[in-house]
Amino acid sequence: xxxxWLAGLxxxxxxxxxxxxxxxxxxxxxxxxxxxxxLEPPVLPALAAGAPLDAGRWRIVLHDARLTTQSRPDGSPAxxxxxxxxxxxxxxNRSSETDNSFVRVLTVDPxxxxxxxxxxxxxxRDKAMLSALQPGLPERVxxxxxxxxxxxxxxxxxLIVTGQTFKPRDNLLAAPGWFNPKPxxxxxxxxxxxxxxx
Amino acid sequence: xxxxxxxxxxxxxxxxxxxGMQRYTPSYAEITGPIPLKGxxxxxxxxxxxxxxxxxxxxxxxxxFKAYGREVERDTGGVFALVIARLEAQPASVNVGSAIWxxxxxxxxxxxxxVQGAPRxxxxxxxxxGLPQRGLFxxxxxxxxxxxxxxxxxxxxxxRLDTQVEIALPAKPDIPAPLIDLGELAYE
Numbered sequence: 186x187x188x189x190w191l192a193g194l195x196x197x198x199x200x201x202x203x204x205x206x207x208x209x210x211x212x213x214x215x216x217x218x219x220x221x222x223x224l225e226p227p228v229l230p231a232l233a234a235g236a237p238l239d240a241g242r243w244r245i246v247l248h249d250a251r252l253t254t255q256s257r258p259d260g261s262p263a264x265x266x267x268x269x270x271x272x273x274x275x276x277x278n279r280s281s282e283t284d285n286s287f288v289r290v291l292t293v294d295p296x297x298x299x300x301x302x303x304x305x306x307x308x309x310r311d312k313a314m315l316s317a318l319q320p321g322l323p324e325r326v327x328x329x330x331x332x333x334x335x336x337x338x339x340x341x342x343x344l345i346v347t348g349q350t351f352k353p354r355d356n357l358l359a360a361p362g363w364f365n366p367k368p369x370x371x372x373x374x375x376x377x378x379x380x381x382x383x
Numbered sequence: 384x385x386x387x388x389x390x391x392x393x394x395x396x397x398x399x400x401x402x403g404m405q406r407y408t409p410s411y412a413e414i415t416g417p418i419p420l421k422g423x424x425x426x427x428x429x430x431x432x433x434x435x436x437x438x439x440x441x442x443x444x445x446x447x448f449k450a451y452g453r454e455v456e457r458d459t460g461g462v463f464a465l466v467i468a469r470l471e472a473q474p475a476s477v478n479v480g481s482a483i484w485x486x487x488x489x490x491x492x493x494x495x496x497x498v499q500g501a502p503r504x505x506x507x508x509x510x511x512x513g514l515p516q517r518g519l520f521x522x523x524x525x526x527x528x529x530x531x532x533x534x535x536x537x538x539x540x541x542x543r544l545d546t547q548v549e550i551a552l553p554a555k556p557d558i559p560a561p562l563i564d565l566g567e568l569a570y571e
Contacts (some may be wrong), residue, residue: 283493295516311457316496321525322460359410 232346232372240348240370242280242363243290244323248273250342251377258307258327268338270300270330270376273309277323280351280363285317289366291328292345299336304328339376346370417537418548424553430546432477433470433510435536437550441465441552441568442559443525446521449566450500457497460522461525463557466552467570469517471535472510480541482506482520483535485549495523501565517570529556 232238245275251271263269269318272291278284293300308328309313315326332338348369353361403467422428427436447456457463470479482505484492494506503518508515520534532553537547 279491282491310459311497313497317493319461319492319495319523319525320490321528322523324460354410358412360412 194372218372225314229345229368229371232370234372234374237275238346238370239279240290240346241351242278242284242349243287244271244277244279245290246275247344247372247374248275251378252332252338252379253329254379256331257305258312258331261313265334267334268379270297270332270339270342272328272330272342272344273375274326274328275323276318278318278320281320283317283319286356286363287318287326290347292347292368293330294343294345294371297339297342299333300339301331301333304330306344328371338378342374342376344372344374346372393508405421409512415543417542418545419549420546421549421551423551426550427469428548429473430548432473432498432538432546433536433555434473435471435479435548435550436469437466437534437552438469439467440552440556441467441563442556443561444559445562446498446501446565447562447564448498448501450498452456455500459523459532462525463495463563464524464529464532465563466520466521466522467517468505468520468534468536468566469515470505470536471515474512476509476511477507477538479536479538481508481535481537481540482522483540484520484522484524484528485533485535486524487531490527490528491535492522492524492528495521498525503565503570519565519568519570530554 211349232247234247234249237244250270252264253269253271255271256263256267256269258271276287276290278287288303288306289303305328306315307329309325309327315324318324345368347366349363349367350365351361353362355362355364418431420428420430424439425438427434443465445456445458447454447465449455449564451478462485462519466482472479482494484494486492498504501519501521505516505518505520520536524532527530532552534550534552536547537546
């Protein structure tokens with residue numbers, strides 16, 4: 186009688202202990218996670234103009250950023266006198282397949298007021314819109330953002346480069362691909378003023 | 384003693400079997416991937432919904448053509464590879480929307496979007512049964528991707544359980560021509 190009662194007590198205590206330890210562990214993990222999130226984000230490595238950077242799928246070299254009145258390379262000025270922010274860069278596709286996701290490689294951060302999102306990528310070789318990059322063929326590209334009329338032109342532009350990592354087998358289809366976009370570098374570029382009208 | 388060895392042997396065997404299965408089980412993407420149909424230049428290859436015959440490969444450093452009423456000239460950091468081919472829908476109308484130049488190293492080059500509007504580009508118009516089209520696939524590839532390549536033709540870029548025609552291209556291609564005018568190209 187007493188023996189069975191003792192055994193029952195032991196079981197109850199051990200199960201309560203297990204539940205308690207599990208709860209404490211869960212609490213510790215969640216508080217650790219929130220602590221980690223509250224910590225300062227890691228400082229991104231600085232990328233200088235003219236220096237090459239391997240951002241996973243892309244190798245890029247940023248060149249100068251400038252204000253311009255042309256909406257496209259070597260085009261005539263936009264009729265309404267709008268201003269544009271143009272950035273030259275060299276970009277190469279390091280992956281093994283033709284791709285057009287280069288539009289997501291650059292982010293303006295902090296955002297510039299009056300700068301419209303979704304810039305146009307121009308292929309300088311053709312002076313035409315860039316629709317895809319072939320692997321192993323680096324190209325000089327001009328990225329053009331439109332400035333809202335009347336907006337103050339920025340003096341400096343901070344750009345974040347997003348990199349991706351290659352997975353030989355993804356989790357869904359076990360097919361190779363590029364995943365996990367993450368900021369890999371930040372560049373601060375001076376914006377030179379619009380060129381004088383000829 | 385021999386019982387211990389037997390147990391150990393069984394364990395080792397089981398581990399080997401499991402590792403082997405994990406390594407060599409074909410992935411979902413492979414099982415449901417393209418169904419290859421291999422051939423050579425000059426052969427008519429008939430897949431599920433279309434037939435294709437690759438005739439000739441031309442290489443050029445520059446292309447000139449007329450697009451939308453304007454003369455266009457395109458140069459490249461690599462080389463333009465042109466494949467003259469004949470496509471026919473069979474048995475129903477179909478869009479053969481994907482042509483890929485796969486280099487000997489396995490790099491896949493999708494047909495170049497830089498020649499949009501060029502005459503007789505294949506893969507842009509719908510094919511009708513009984514009305515074969517003869518025209519061009521144009522690729523832009525680095526020089527080292529030219530030799531020993533394969534032309535992949537399918538109805539989409541990643542065909543699933545559908546025909547992908549794989550045409551072996553010359554292992555030793557010619558020297559690229561300095562300029563090819565697509566308007567003066569002899570297709571026949």
